[in-house]
Amino acid sequence: MLYVVFYFQVHQPYRLRHLNVLDIGKGVDYFDEHLNSQIMRKVTEKCYLPTNKLLLDLIHRYEGQFKVAFSLTGTAIEQMKAYSPEALDSFKELVDTGYVELLGETYYHSLAFLFDTNEFLDQVAMHRDLMKSEFGYYPETFRNTELIYQDSLSDLIYEIEGFHTILTEGVDRILQWRSPLYTYKNYAKTINLLLKYYQLADDIAFRFSDRDWPEYPLTVDKFVNWIDRLTLSEKEGRNLFLNLFMDYETFGEHQWAETGIFDFMQHFPEEILKRPHLGFANPKEAYKLANYQQEALSFPEPVSWADVERDLSAWLSNDMQRNAIETLYNLINLIRQKGDEKLLEIARKLSTSDHFYYMCTKYFQDGDVHKYFSPYDSPDQAYIYYMNALADLEERLQ
Amino acid sequence: MKVLMFTWEFPPLIAGGLGMACYGMVRALLGLGIKVDLVLPTKELVYFPLREPDDVDKLPAVFLDPKKHTEYISHKFLNIEERLDYIGVTVHPETYLQLGEVQKFVKAIKKEYQRESITQEEREIWEELTAHLMGDEDIFKKVQEYTIRAERFARELDFDLIHAHDWLTYPAGMLARSISGKPLVVHIHATEYDRAGGPGNPRVHRIERAGMMFADKVIAVSQYTAQMVMSHYRIDTAKISIVHNAFSVSDEYHRTKKRIFKGPTILFLGRITLQKGPDYFLEMASKVHKVHPEAHFIMAGTGDMARELLYKSAAKKLGNKFLFTGFLNRQQVEDILRASDIFVLPSVSEPFGISPLEAMAFGVTAIISKQSGVAEVVNHAFKIDYWDVDLMAETVNHLIENPDLCRKIGLEGMEEVNKIHWNDSAEKIRQIYSSTLSEYLKSNP
Numbered sequence: 001m002l003y004v005v006f007y008f009q010v011h012q013p014y015r016l017r018h019l020n021v022l023d024i025g026k027g028v029d030y031f032d033e034h035l036n037s038q039i040m041r042k043v044t045e046k047c048y049l050p051t052n053k054l055l056l057d058l059i060h061r062y063e064g065q066f067k068v069a070f071s072l073t074g075t076a077i078e079q080m081k082a083y084s085p086e087a088l089d090s091f092k093e094l095v096d097t098g099y100v101e102l103l104g105e106t107y108y109h110s111l112a113f114l115f116d117t118n119e120f121l122d123q124v125a126m127h128r129d130l131m132k133s134e135f136g137y138y139p140e141t142f143r144n145t146e147l148i149y150q151d152s153l154s155d156l157i158y159e160i161e162g163f164h165t166i167l168t169e170g171v172d173r174i175l176q177w178r179s180p181l182y183t184y185k186n187y188a189k190t191i192n193l194l195l196k197y198y199q200l201a202d203d204i205a206f207r208f209s210d211r212d213w214p215e216y217p218l219t220v221d222k223f224v225n226w227i228d229r230l231t232l233s234e235k236e237g238r239n240l241f242l243n244l245f246m247d248y249e250t251f252g253e254h255q256w257a258e259t260g261i262f263d264f265m266q267h268f269p270e271e272i273l274k275r276p277h278l279g280f281a282n283p284k285e286a287y288k289l290a291n292y293q294q295e296a297l298s299f300p301e302p303v304s305w306a307d308v309e310r311d312l313s314a315w316l317s318n319d320m321q322r323n324a325i326e327t328l329y330n331l332i333n334l335i336r337q338k339g340d341e342k343l344l345e346i347a348r349k350l351s352t353s354d355h356f357y358y359m360c361t362k363y364f365q366d367g368d369v370h371k372y373f374s375p376y377d378s379p380d381q382a383y384i385y386y387m388n389a390l391a392d393l394e395e396r397l398q
Numbered sequence: 399m400k401v402l403m404f405t406w407e408f409p410p411l412i413a414g415g416l417g418m419a420c421y422g423m424v425r426a427l428l429g430l431g432i433k434v435d436l437v438l439p440t441k442e443l444v445y446f447p448l449r450e451p452d453d454v455d456k457l458p459a460v461f462l463d464p465k466k467h468t469e470y471i472s473h474k475f476l477n478i479e480e481r482l483d484y485i486g487v488t489v490h491p492e493t494y495l496q497l498g499e500v501q502k503f504v505k506a507i508k509k510e511y512q513r514e515s516i517t518q519e520e521r522e523i524w525e526e527l528t529a530h531l532m533g534d535e536d537i538f539k540k541v542q543e544y545t546i547r548a549e550r551f552a553r554e555l556d557f558d559l560i561h562a563h564d565w566l567t568y569p570a571g572m573l574a575r576s577i578s579g580k581p582l583v584v585h586i587h588a589t590e591y592d593r594a595g596g597p598g599n600p601r602v603h604r605i606e607r608a609g610m611m612f613a614d615k616v617i618a619v620s621q622y623t624a625q626m627v628m629s630h631y632r633i634d635t636a637k638i639s640i641v642h643n644a645f646s647v648s649d650e651y652h653r654t655k656k657r658i659f660k661g662p663t664i665l666f667l668g669r670i671t672l673q674k675g676p677d678y679f680l681e682m683a684s685k686v687h688k689v690h691p692e693a694h695f696i697m698a699g700t701g702d703m704a705r706e707l708l709y710k711s712a713a714k715k716l717g718n719k720f721l722f723t724g725f726l727n728r729q730q731v732e733d734i735l736r737a738s739d740i741f742v743l744p745s746v747s748e749p750f751g752i753s754p755l756e757a758m759a760f761g762v763t764a765i766i767s768k769q770s771g772v773a774e775v776v777n778h779a780f781k782i783d784y785w786d787v788d789l790m791a792e793t794v795n796h797l798i799e800n801p802d803l804c805r806k807i808g809l810e811g812m813e814e815v816n817k818i819h820w821n822d823s824a825e826k827i828r829q830i831y832s833s834t835l836s837e838y839l840k841s842n843p
Contacts, residue, residue, distance in 0.1 A: 020723060020724070021658065021696055021698075021721050021722070021723045021734070022658070022723070022730055022733055022734065024658050024659070025657075025658050025659070318709075318712075319709060319712035319713035320708070320709065320712040322712070322715075323712040323713075323715055323716070323717065324712075326715070326717070327717040327718050330717070331718075380705055380708050383708065383712065384708070384721075384722050384724070387718050387721060388718075388721060390717075390718040391659075391694070391718040391719075391721055394718060395658075395659060395660065398660055
């Protein structure tokens with residue numbers, strides 16, 4: 001069997017206001033409530049509500065056979081509560097079907113794993129509590145921010161009660177000749193790994209509406225045939241997992257409804273389930289379905305799902321990003337020592353990885369995805385506003 | 399006495415220090431009873447007959463074309479901004495030449511981007527676009543246009559003497575002198591040598607030299623500038639007079655401290671451009687930061703080196719202690735001065751430099767480049783070679799470690815600059831006018 005494993009990332013950051021030095025010390029709110037609510041409302045209408053409804057229908061229609069997983073960040077859920085409670089309700093309705101898995105991650109979608117282990121563990125625990133209080137759900141699968149992973153992460157996650165699987169990117173330089181369709185073990189053989197099959201996942205997430213792509217338009221028929229062909233190369237009746245991981249906003253937001261993305265998704269399960277050797281599974285089920293000895297994979301250096309480099313360069317490749325993030329974690333450390341919960345909450349909102357993504361200068365000139373996702377005119381401005389916020393936060397701490 | 403004055407900047411038409419200097423100077427000259435017909439790079443062919451000190455704010459205008467003037471007089475304006483808009487005084491002095499087209503275009507865009515529904519980001523993108531559209535790439539064309547207009551002013555107005563500020567208006571002054579036969583005073587606020595940190599644009603250099611050669615009298619804003627004029631332009635020293643600038647700020651009540659940061663705050667205020675030495679400021683900051691990580695450094699202003707400085711400051715890992723303000727309006731400048739303890743002017747070459755005087759008027763302790771004119775007029779300030787970053791850093795450290803001393807020097811500096819008035823500068827200029835006129839009348843009976 002080959003199981004299609006869907007996992008969708010649901011995340012919204014708290015975008016910053018255009019903070020000036022003269023705003024410092026005046027008790028100004030750092031976050032642009034107007035913009036944040038506007039974006040949450042827009043994404044709710046274009047993506048969350050219609051896609052949730054579509055998935056709910058599919059789950060009901062193929063009872064038990066079609067399933068998906070979500071990772072919902074704390075900052076997204078907070079903003080849903082504040083600006084579109086109906087979006088949160090519709091996610092709850094999905095989870096209540098019993099066929100939706102919720103993943104664990106950092107509450108603030110942060111890079112804490114790379115900078116502050118205690119803070120990382122706290123944010124993971126916060127997220128776990130949130131899943132419990134909002135959905136009555138206990139996540140068994142972990143995905144770190146932007147699928148960032150390296151060996152040491154698996155050691156930390158293994159120590160946390162309840163997690164047995166981690167998702168990450170199927171990076172070529174790690175896999176080499178191996179296939180991302182198998183489930184693997186981490187380097188210490190203590191935890192299971194599922195690797196994103198980025199070629200096919202990105203066909204949906206990035207290339208679906210690209211008219212310059214030779215395969216345009218992507219039909220369900222064509223896509224399922226590609227999937228079917230994958231099973232030919234795998235032998236001996238071993239269960240395979242096609243991990244299609246992507247941002248949930250792919251549906252209706254990055255790929256507009258007009259592109260036909262909803263029709264695609266509507267007919268996809270039917271076409272998969274027509275074929276007896278294809279099916280769906282959730283990440284937490286994979287290791288039980290693995291009918292073979294799982295090979296151990298070592299990731300000595302961090303990987304991620306971002307940009308062609310699939311490393312940390314989207315957040316940590318220039319001096320602005322490094323100075324900003326190091327300053328933040330120094331400050332978080334000071335705030336934790338002081339035990340000021342109110343300031344810690346603000347600092348944690350500033351730990352969301354998007355803030356550093358906006359400061360990325362790698363491709364900014366070419367108007368690529370960084371620019372698409374950035375609420376600011378330039379990485380320089382993103383940095384200036386962010387550092388003003390950190391300067392104000394430090395003043396408040398004193 | 400009546401003066402025909404050419405200048406490129408005058409509030410609200412301001413790009414750098416020139417506008418504020420002209421404002422203070424003209425106001426004081428009017429107070430001495432000197433009448434000034436001011437010519438600015440306006441869209442419409444107008445001049446501003448200034449008679450009373452208050453006229454510098456009211457800016458009464460006369461159209462050379464009587465029909466247009468009648469129209470203008472009968473026009474009802476709600477406020478001064480609307481009236482200046484009619485005349486075509488823009489806040490971007492370098493833009494006057496694009497005349498109608500750009501004005502119309504900008505207006506059309508403004509209508510677009512001032513809609514309610516538009517986001518802040520979109521608005522800023524539009525504003526940046528319009529700013530770029532109104533660039534200064536054809537500055538020489540604008541100078542040509544301004545110069546051609548000088549002919550009519552020279553023929554149709556009645557005046558005793560011509561006064562031109564900086565190279566952009568020297569050709570106009572020269573033309574007016576030839577046509578009217580009246581003496582010309584050129585005023586040097588900055589030379590190309592200062593702006594470029596070296597020889598600079600040879601066209602500008604030659605225009606500057608031509609203006610100084612042709613003038614009856616040359617006023618330099620400092621001994622430092624006079625020296626520059628003698629060595630780089632080979633101008634007859636007998637022709638050169640020195641008149642230091644003064645400054646104008648809010649009354650003392652509005653100058654009391656209003657901190658942003660609890661820790662020491664060190665300020666750079668000016669265009670972020672080579673001439674002003676922002677890189678030396680960063681170097682100093684980076685040294686001080688190692689000793690005093692609690693100190694904040696604010697780089698206030700904009701300029702062609704802003705991005706470079708931003709990246710460099712991040713690379714130096716100064717955390718959240720080196721901050722950028724972007725462009726500040728007059729009120730914001732005063733707010734930032736109220737929040738600062740130490741002001742550093744590391745200019746590579748500063749003909750005068752009004753901003754340290756303003757800072758000192760706010761009780762901020764000043765460290766000023768020895769390569770500046772302002773160093774000649776104040777004693778209660780530290781004077782350091784712009785390249786001596788070590789000494790600059792040591793001085794800042796010393797002031798941080800001795801806050802009482804820092805405050806004391808700040809207050810002494812405040813007292814000192816409170817005695818500097820535009821009236822004294824204006825009086826010197828009046829004397830220069832008189833002697834120029836009498837010499838001129840002697841040689842042209």
